[in-house]
Amino acid sequence: MKTSSKFLIAAAGLALAGLSTAAFAQRDPAYQAARSAGQIGEMPDGYLGVVGAGSAELRALVNNINIQRKAKYTQSAAAGATVEQMAFTSGCNLILKTVPGEKYQTPAGEWKTRTAAAPERDPRCV
Numbered sequence: 749m750k751t752s753s754k755f756l757i758a759a760a761g762l763a764l765a766g767l768s769t770a771a772f773a774q775r776d777p778a779y780q781a782a783r784s785a786g787q788i789g790e791m792p793d794g795y796l797g798v799v800g801a802g803s804a805e806l807r808a809l810v811n812n813i814n815i816q817r818k819a820k821y822t823q824s825a826a827a828g829a830t831v832e833q834m835a836f837t838s839g840c841n842l843i844l845k846t847v848p849g850e851k852y853q854t855p856a857g858e859w860k861t862r863t864a865a866a867p868e869r870d871p872r873c874v
Contacts, residue, residue, distance in 0.1 A: 779813070782806055789851025789859060790842045792870050794821065794835030799851050799859045840873035 821834040
């Protein structure tokens with residue numbers, strides 16, 4: 749495994765630890781309902797996405813969580829990785845952590861519903 753890959757994995761762990769207190773704390777009933785209904789999902793770039801058109805309220809909820817995620821990625825990137833590297837590695841891990849029934853975006857940009865099988869992830873995910 750390349751040193752840069754090992755660093756990104758370690759950095760992603762730090763980012764996800766921060767996400768557990770920031771973005772994951774946003775799991776209010778509206779977030780949970782939208783996630784369960786497949787209206788939002790995890791994207792390969794480490795951010796949440798709206799599946800389909802979505803309401804203005806739903807887009808605002810997703811934007812708020814993504815702002816918090818970017819802030820955490822930026823903070824974690826100060827350790828040596830770029831914000832984009834932190835976001836990508838976190839995206840790999842967040843997609844892996846989806847549960848059956850939740851939406852995620854494939855590397856090709858297609859929204860899929862997670863099954864019991866492993867989700868389709870970017871081949872650079874380790």
